[in-house]
Structure formats: structure tokens, C-alpha cells
Amino acid sequence: MGRRPRRPLGGEDRPGRGEGPWDHGAVTAPHADSAAAPSPADVGFEITARHGDKARAGVITTPHGAIATPAFVPVGTKATVKSVLPESMTALGGQALLANAYHLYLQPGHDLVDEAGGLGAFMNWPGPTYTDSGGFQVMSLGAGFQKVLSSEFSGGERARTANGEDDAVREGKERLAHVDDDGVTFRSFINGDEHRFTPEISMQIQHGLGADIMFAFDELTTLMNSRRYQEQALERTRLWALRCLAEHARLTAERTHRPYQQLWGVIQGAQYEDLRRRAARDLGAMDVEGWAFDGFGIGGALEKENLGTIVGWVTDELPEARPRHLLGISEVDDLFVAIAAGADTFDCVSPSRVARNSAVYTRTGRVNLTGSRYRRQFAPIDETCDCYTCTHYTAAYVHHLFRAKEMLSSTLCTIHNERFVVRLVDRIRASLQDGSFDALREETTGAYYGQAR
Numbered sequence: 001m002g003r004r005p006r007r008p009l010g011g012e013d014r015p016g017r018g019e020g021p022w023d024h025g026a027v028t029a030p031h032a033d034s035a036a037a038p039s040p041a042d043v044g045f046e047i048t049a050r051h052g053d054k055a056r057a058g059v060i061t062t063p064h065g066a067i068a069t070p071a072f073v074p075v076g077t078k079a080t081v082k083s084v085l086p087e088s089m090t091a092l093g094g095q096a097l098l099a100n101a102y103h104l105y106l107q108p109g110h111d112l113v114d115e116a117g118g119l120g121a122f123m124n125w126p127g128p129t130y131t132d133s134g135g136f137q138v139m140s141l142g143a144g145f146q147k148v149l150s151s152e153f154s155g156g157e158r159a160r161t162a163n164g165e166d167d168a169v170r171e172g173k174e175r176l177a178h179v180d181d182d183g184v185t186f187r188s189f190i191n192g193d194e195h196r197f198t199p200e201i202s203m204q205i206q207h208g209l210g211a212d213i214m215f216a217f218d219e220l221t222t223l224m225n226s227r228r229y230q231e232q233a234l235e236r237t238r239l240w241a242l243r244c245l246a247e248h249a250r251l252t253a254e255r256t257h258r259p260y261q262q263l264w265g266v267i268q269g270a271q272y273e274d275l276r277r278r279a280a281r282d283l284g285a286m287d288v289e290g291w292a293f294d295g296f297g298i299g300g301a302l303e304k305e306n307l308g309t310i311v312g313w314v315t316d317e318l319p320e321a322r323p324r325h326l327l328g329i330s331e332v333d334d335l336f337v338a339i340a341a342g343a344d345t346f347d348c349v350s351p352s353r354v355a356r357n358s359a360v361y362t363r364t365g366r367v368n369l370t371g372s373r374y375r376r377q378f379a380p381i382d383e384t385c386d387c388y389t390c391t392h393y394t395a396a397y398v399h400h401l402f403r404a405k406e407m408l409s410s411t412l413c414t415i416h417n418e419r420f421v422v423r424l425v426d427r428i429r430a431s432l433q434d435g436s437f438d439a440l441r442e443e444t445t446g447a448y449y450g451q452a453r
């Protein structure tokens with residue numbers, strides 16, 4: 001391993017600061033420190049335990065700390081986990097946060113985040129950070145696409161018209177994105193202004209944001225696109241991956257004042273085994289003048305019932321020694337399935353999104369706290385939960401907050417839901433270490449769904 005770069009913002013390194021999860025250090029002015037060029041040797045991934053054919057536990061090393069895997073990475077879209085302090089995210093066991101490049105590019109702008117010392121310094125989060133490439137939001141917001149990893153998918157909303165065109169938009173929506181071989185032109189969801197993303201621009205934005213783990217710019221497709229279109233999109237994604245690596249190499253050499261940022265390639269290919277395997281082989285072996293992907297994301301359209309199969313095809317082909325992130329899952333059964341198939345980290349907006357709508361996860365399933373049966377439940381939301389909310393407040397109080405439309409309801413339920421998923425993945429990680437994965441899976445999914453999955 002090479003040089004271990006210092007953080008540009010020294011908050012937690014200074015005496016008297018950063019003691020315990022409730023003090024992330026006061027804000028200090030950003031400064032550049034001169035150092036040798038950051039390099040991939042500054043980061044790493046070590047596998048510490050294995051279970052079955054594919055499941056593994058390990059440790060991802062970043063300049064802002066280690067991530068024990070498998071790990072759930074909570075989402076802070078606009079550099080904040082909505083309604084929750086970063087200190088609370090540390091206290092509930094969050095090891096890393098994921099922000100969205102598209103949103104931060106539009107507001108406040110990646111240049112400003114760069115000037116502030118990078119994403120972690122800007123939002124006072126000292127731990128590791130991820131950013132997505134912006135591709136998903138650019139191509140999905142308003143363009144008629146629907147996230148397909150959900151039982152809610154009905155097949156009724158097609159991304160393809162009756163005459164077979166692949167670029168139709170959902171009825172009543174205006175198309176906001178146009179994909180060509182060089183990149184994507186899109187309109188801002190904030191004010192309708194026209195913008196353009198290319199692989200190079202996505203890399204420039206993500207280097208400016210400064211997250212420890214970035215993703216290559218890829219084309220999002222849906223399960224409803226034709227096979228022919230999937231092939232074209234996959235080839236475009238492959239060519240964009242080469243351009244991302246080249247631009248990443250250029251920016252890494254240029255930005256010597258920053259710690260090394262990992263770049264992970266994104267595997268697409270929808271529901272097609274040959275396309276998924278080909279994409280994983282191509283990106284796994286990809287090398288641009290000595291620069292390779294540090295890890296991989298598994299993206300795109302996945303139907304719940306095929307999740308394990310598709311992740312399995314991809315992990316069959318990817319290099320064993322590099323980490324894999326599955327984009328956008330947090331359901332209890334999906335986590336077990338994905339980890340068994342060899343995925344290492346996960347992110348999802350659901351735990352915080354549903355929390356703001358009064359839905360909470362419990363050991364025996366998801367419930368809605370506005371129900372009248374919680375009016376006099378002078379006990380925690382979940383007796384078995386160790387989160388701040390469950391150890392300090394009753395379900396009756398949180399029920400009241402929702403009924404009274406008080407903001408604290410979002411905070412308390414988000415803390416609970418994020419802790420629920422983080423803790424579940426922590427328990428799965430421990431089970432990989434001690435060989436109890438299958439027993440934990442049966443017990444947990446049996447209690448949650450009423451039958452083991």
C-alpha cells in the first residue's frame with residue numbers, strides 16, 4: 001500500500017475534536033495540502049470471511065476510513081440524509097453515505113462543494129462517501145422510466161410504444177432527457193434549463209464533489225426496452241466506461257491536493273444473461289493505460305424474483321478481489337439474496353423516504369404508525385430495536401407527532417428505519433463470520449414476512 005493521504009479538512013484530527021459520535025468537529029476553512037499524486041494504491045479491499053459459493057465479508061479501505069462489508073450505505077441525496085444530523089447517522093452505525101451527483105451538480109454546484117473541501121467536509125460527515133454518476137437521475141427523472149426492482153412494477157407503464165419505439169415517455173410526462181452516443185442532454189427538474197452530461201463531465205462533477213467512491217457514467221435502460229436497444233445501450237455504456245477511466249486518470253493526476261477517489265464501473269444488461277455476463281467481463285478486464293476500475297456497481301433494471309440470479313451472473317464474471325455495490329436495494333429478503341450472490345455494499349432511499357410517510361420496519365414486518373392501534377402503544381416502535389428512537393420514545397408519541405404533522409416525526413422514524421437496515425446488514429456480516437448466515441436468514445425473513453424466504 002502506498003502513501004496514506006491526509007484529509008484536506010482536519011476537523012477530526014485536531015486535539016479536543018471528534019470525541020464520540022456527537023462531535024464531528026467544528027467547521028474550519030478548507031485548505032489545500034501539497035502532496036504527491038493520489039493513487040489507487042491508497043485504497044483497497046480485503047476479504048475476511050466467506051460463506052457458501054459466493055457470500056463474503058470484507059473491508060473496503062478509503063482515505064476517510066474503512067467500511068466493513070457487507071454494508072448498507074444510507075442515501076443523502078443533496079448532501080443530507082433528510083431530517084437527520086450526520087452525528088445521528090454515525091451513532092446509528094452508518095459507515096458511509098451516498099449522495100447524488102445530479103442533484104448536487106444542479107444545486108449548489110460541484111465547484112462550490114469542491115471549494116468547501118469536498119462532500120464530507122461540506123456536510124460535516126467525516127466518514128467515507130459515495131456519489132452516483134448522475135446517469136440514473138438524468139435519464140429517469142421525468143423521462144417515463146420506472147424503477148423496476150419492486151413488486152409494485154405492473155408492466156403497465158412501458159418505456160416503449162405500441163409501434164416498438166424505445167424512447168416513449170410516460171403518459172402525461174414531458175421527455176426531459178435525450179441520449180446520443182456522446183452523452184445525454186436533459187432539462188433541470190428545478191427550472192427546466194438545458195444541461196448536458198457526458199462521461200467526462202460526470203467524472204469532472206464527481207471529482208469536484210470529492211467522494212471516496214464514484215461510479216462510471218452509464219446508460220439506464222428498462223426491462224421494457226427491446227433486446228436490440230439493450231445491446232446498443234450496453235455498447236454505449238462500455239465505450240463510456242473507457243472514457244470515464246481516461247478522464248478519471250487525467251483528473252487524479254491533476255488534483256494532487258485531494259485523496260484518491262475510487263472509480264467503480266457499472267454493469268448493465270437488464271434481464272439478459274449473455275449481456276450481463278459480457279458487461280461484467282468487459283468492465284472487469286478494462287484497462288486504460290494501466291487504470292482499471294477499483295470496484296463495480298450492479299445497476300439497471302432488475303426484477304425482484306430474478307435479483308439473485310442476475311447478481312450471480314455478474315459476480316461469476318467479475319474479478320473476485322474487487323468490491324461490488326448493488327444500487328438501490330434495502331428490502332429484507334433482497335439483502336439476503338444479494339449478499340448470498342456475492343454483493344458487498346448497497347444503498348437505497350427507501351428507509352428514509354417511507355419513514356417520512358409514517359412507515360416503519362419492525363422485526364415482524366413493515367407497519368404504518370398513523371394507525372389507531374398505536375395511539376396508546378406506550379412502548380417502543382419495536383421492542384427489539386436498539387435505536388435512539390426506540391430507546392427514548394414510545395410508538396404512541398411518534399403516532400401523535402405524525403397526526404399533529406410535526407417535523408420530529410420524520411427525524412425519529414428515519415433514525416429508526418436507517419438503524420433497522422444498517423443493523424440487519426451488520427448482523428448478516430457477523431453471520432458470515434461465524435457461519436450462521438442460513439439460520440439468520442430463515443429466522444429473520446420468517447419473522448418479517450410470516451414465512452422464511
Ligand SMILES: [Zn+2]
Nearest residue numbers: 385387390416
Ligand atoms: Zn428503533
